[in-house]
Amino acid sequence: MVKQNWLKKGFVDEPIDESVDLKKEIDRLRKEKNAVILAHYYQSGEIQDIADYVGDSLALAQWAAKTDADIIVLCGVHFMGETAKVICPEKKVLVPDMNAGCSLADSCDAKEFEAFVKQHPGHTVISYVNTTAAVKAVTDVVVTSTNARQIVESFPEDTPIIFGPDRNLGNYINSITGREMLLWNGACHVHEQFSVQKILELKRQYPDALILAHPECKGAVVKLADVVGSTAALLKHAVNSNCKDFIVATESGILHEMQKQCPEKNFIPAPPEDSTCACNECNFMRLGTLEKLYNTLKYEWPSIEVDAEVAEKAVRPIRRMLEISAKLGL
Ligand code: 13P
Ligand code: SF4
Numbered sequence: 350m351v352k353q354n355w356l357k358k359g360f361v362d363e364p365i366d367e368s369v370d371l372k373k374e375i376d377r378l379r380k381e382k383n384a385v386i387l388a389h390y391y392q393s394g395e396i397q398d399i400a401d402y403v404g405d406s407l408a409l410a411q412w413a414a415k416t417d418a419d420i421i422v423l424c425g426v427h428f429m430g431e432t433a434k435v436i437c438p439e440k441k442v443l444v445p446d447m448n449a450g451c452s453l454a455d456s457c458d459a460k461e462f463e464a465f466v467k468q469h470p471g472h473t474v475i476s477y478v479n480t481t482a483a484v485k486a487v488t489d490v491v492v493t494s495t496n497a498r499q500i501v502e503s504f505p506e507d508t509p510i511i512f513g514p515d516r517n518l519g520n521y522i523n524s525i526t527g528r529e530m531l532l533w534n535g536a537c538h539v540h541e542q543f544s545v546q547k548i549l550e551l552k553r554q555y556p557d558a559l560i561l562a563h564p565e566c567k568g569a570v571v572k573l574a575d576v577v578g579s580t581a582a583l584l585k586h587a588v589n590s591n592c593k594d595f596i597v598a599t600e601s602g603i604l605h606e607m608q609k610q611c612p613e614k615n616f617i618p619a620p621p622e623d624s625t626c627a628c629n630e631c632n633f634m635r636l637g638t639l640e641k642l643y644n645t646l647k648y649e650w651p652s653i654e655v656d657a658e659v660a661e662k663a664v665r666p667i668r669r670m671l672e673i674s675a676k677l678g679l
Contacts, residue, residue, distance in 0.1 A: 351650055355650065355651075358448075359446060359447035359448045359651060360445060360446040360447060360448070360636075360641050360644070360645075360651060361641065361644035361645060361647075361648050361650055361651070363644055363648070365640055365643065365644070369643070371639045371640065371643050372399060372639070374643055374647075375399055375639070375642055375643050375646060376399075378643070378646040378647060379401075379422075379646060382419065382420055382646065382649075383418050383419045383420065384418055384419065384420035384421070384422055384443075384646060385401050385402070385412070385416045385418035385420070385421055385422070386399065386400045386401050386402075386422045386424060386642070387400060387401065387402050387403075387404070387409050387412055387413065387421060387422070387423050387424065387425070387433070388400035388402070388403045388404075388424035388425065389403070389404070389405070389406070389409060389424065389425035389426075389429060389580075389602075389634065390403060390404070390405060390580045390581075390584070390600075390602055390603045390605075390606055391425070391580070391600040391602035391603065391630075391631050391634040392424050392425065392602055392634060392635075392637050393602065393605075393635065393637065393638070394602075394605040395639055396424050396637050396638075396639065396642065397602070397605055397606065399639070399642070400424060403606060404581060405493065405494070405495055405579045405580045405581035406429065406432075406478045406479070406493040406494070406495075406579075407478075407493040407495040407496060407579070407581070407670075407674060407679065408581060409423065409425060409429055409432070409433070410432050410433070410436065410478065410493075410667065410670075410671065411671065411674070413432070413433035413436050413437055413442075414436050414437070414671055416437075416440075418440070419440060419441065420440065420441045420442075420443060420646075420649065421433050421437065421440055421441070421442045421443070422443045422444075422445070422642065422645060422646060423442060423443065423444050423653075424444075424445060424637050424642060425444070425449070425634065425637075426444075426449040426450060426451045426454075426631075426633050426634060427444060427447065427449055427450055427451065427454070427653075428451055428454045428478065428479055428480060428481060428482075429444075429478075430442050430443070430444035430653040431481065431482045431653055431655055432478060432482075432485075432667060433653075434653040434654070434655050434660070435482055435485070435655055435660045435663045435664050435667060436664065436667060436668075436671075438655075438657075438660055441649060441652050442652060442653045443645045443646070443649060443650070443651065443652050443653070444645075444651060444652075444653060445636075445637050445638070445641035445642050445644075445645040445651075446636040446637060446641050446651075447651045448633075448636055449633045449634065449636045449637065450633050451479055451537070451633055452536075452537055452538040452539070452633075453477070453479040453514060453515055453535055453536060453537040453538075453565070454479050454480050454481055454484075454514070456514050456534075456535030456536060457480055457481075457484055457513055457514030457533055457535050459481055459483030459484050459486075459487070462484050462487060462513060462514070462533065463487045465511070465513075465533065466487055466511060469509070469511055469531060471509055472509045472510060472511045472531065473489050473490075473504060473508050473509065473510050473511070474487065474488045474489045474490075474510075474511045474513075475488070475489065475490055475491075475492055475497075475500065475501060475510055475511065475512050475513075475530070476488040476490075476491055476492070476512075476513050476514070476666070477491070477492060477493070477494075477497070477512075477513065477514060477515050477518060478491050478492065478493045478670075479514070479515065479537070480513070480514060482655050482656075482659050482660060482663040483659050483663075484513070484514070485662075485663035485666055485667060486659045486662035486663045487662075488663075488666040489666055489669070490666045490669045490670055490673070491666045491667050491669070491670040492670060493579060493670070494518060494563065494564050494565070494578065494579035494580075494582075495578075495579040495581055495582060495674075495679055496670065496673065496674050496677065496679050497518060497522050497564075498522055498525060498526060499673070499677050499679070500670065500673055500674075501522050501526055501528060501530070502526055503673060506527075506528070509531070510528065510530040510531065511530065511531045511533070512530040512531065512532050512533065513532070513533030513535065514533040514534075514535030515533075515535055515536060515537065515565055516532045516533065516534050516535060516536055517536060517537075517540065517541070517564060517565050517566060517567055517568065517571070518564045518565055519532035519533070520532065520568055521564040521568070521571055521577065522564075536565070536567075537565045539565075539600055539621075539629055539630070539631045540563055540565035540566045540567070540598075540599065540600075541565075541566075541567055542621035542622050542623075542624075542629055543562075543566050543567070543570045543598045543619050543620075543621060543622070543629065544619075544620055544621060544622040545569045545570060545573065547619065547620045547622075548560065548570065548573055548596060548598065548619050548620075549573070551596050551617055551619065551620075552573075552596065555594045555596065555615075555617065557592065557593065557594055558592070558594035558595055558596045558615075558617065559575045559576060559586075559590060559592045559594070559595050559596070560573055560574045560575050560576075560595075560596045560598065560619075561574065561575070561576045561578075561583045561586065561587065561595055561596070561597050561598065561599070562574035562576070562577050562583075562598040562599065562619075563577075563578070563579070563580065563583065563598065563599035563600075564577050564578070564579075565599075566598050566599070570598055570619075574598065580599060580600075580603050583597065583599060583603065583607075584603060584606055584607055584610070587607050587610075587611060587614065587616070588607075588610050588611055592614075593613075593614055593615055594614070594615045594617065595607070595614065595615070595616050595617065596617050596619055597616055597617065597618055597619060598619035600629060600630060600631045600634065601618040601628035601629055601630055602630070602631075602634060604616045604618060604628075
């Protein structure tokens with residue numbers, strides 16, 4: 350039974366006996382319940398290490414679409430769980446802490462976005478995956494940072510396009526494709542925070558370092574970058590590059606997998622603007638802990654629910670993205 354204080358807190362707030370070996374128990378529970386644990390690269394290292402699959406937003410959606418598990422535990426943020434639930438309405442989709450929101454998704458209210466779409470008839474609506482299901486429901490095709498360029502380019506050049514909600518990703522795609530998509534004015538509070546000055550200081554310290562940046566970063570940071578791409582693309586580039594040093598301008602959780610795959614290379618997190626911290630973490634992503642993951646699997650709560658009518662509309666642009674991505678070999 351779901352307890353009142355769990356409901357209030359948005360996660361299972363149940364003390365765990367010290368004698369419990371969390372990793373062993375998580376492993377036992379996932380097998381017993383036929384559950385799959387999917388984690389985003391921005392989760393803590395210990396969550397990434399225990400997950401069945403670790404990936405970017407596109408990979409998480411692709412794994413959700415093909416798993417035969419009965420339960421999907423999405424170690425990421427709410428919109429990722431919602432996307433998995435929309436793809437697999439028959440499955441139980443658990444997110445260890447319901448407070449794991451996303452400032453970018455929050456920057457796009459569904460009703461306001463719908464009104465914006467109505468104000469611009471005749472436009473194709475392309476939405477970044479970092480949106481609520483209600484925004485996806487008024488979208489023609491969803492994209493992630495891995496496939497945004499190719500999906501935009503799959504439309505004839507003169508197609509009028511609305512792109513939301515990330516203005517930085519939208520501006521970046523406009524600059525590399527020559528399109529003039531109409532942009533929603535949203536942003537991610539983590540990626541907006543990177544400091545150009547601190548990145549330049551690091552570059553002076555490590556003159557041979559390659560600067561890797563996520564396209565959610567503001568334009569001035571993207572301009573400094575040698576490589577711009579999704580978390581998976583940045584990781585791939587780091588693995589294949591002959592360089593030794595990398596300054597990484599995205600949430601610092603990605604450094605865990607980079608370092609794991611390239612132990613001999615040096616990954617330096619790009620620092621945020623107004624903080625003494627050396628790296629930039631997403632407070633929403635970091636709500637995930639092994640304790641919450643264990644309790645979620647044990648009590649099968651909190652689970653994502655999506656209004657059936659919204660889900661029916663939201664699944665179309667998500668499926669369209671998955672189909673185009675499969676055709677493109679992404
Ligand atoms: P990707 O991992 O798809 O690049 O997305 C980054 C992100 O901000 C997820 O919230
Ligand atoms: Fe959302 Fe930004 Fe956190 Fe990604 S890093 S989940 S876009 S708030």
